[in-house]
Amino acid sequence: MTQRYLILLPGDEDAWEALTREQRDTVYARHDEFGTKLRANGHTVLGGAELTHSRETKLVRADAEGNVVVSDGPFAETTEQLTGYYDVETDNLDDLLSLVAIVAGPDHASAGMGAVEVRRVPTAEDREP
Structure with missing residues (x-):
């Protein structure tokens, strides 16, 4: 199932x-290799970007009265921030995870990047009680 x-x-920005x-x-080359192998292995890249x-x-918040406040970031006071993402459809999670190792490799770590997180996007069926 896809x-x-x-x-x-x-x-770490x-x-x-x-x-x-x-x-x-060198890091960008790993991402190019990753994208090429995703497509070659039958995964569909729906989108993605460096941030x-x-x-x-810009942070957008609403208070209890519904007033909207826009302020400058960052979102959290942490060392690591979200620096980019890929949006991928696949019917082979194991293969996808093996390919993610390309961008989670040593060049990624030496560039201050953290562990790569892979999260499934819920379907409409997941939201049904």
């Missing part, structure tokens, strides 16, 4: 910014 998964890429262009290109630094985040 399922949809988000592959979440957390990382300051560590990323400290890398040389060559070091970043800008969390300092560019």
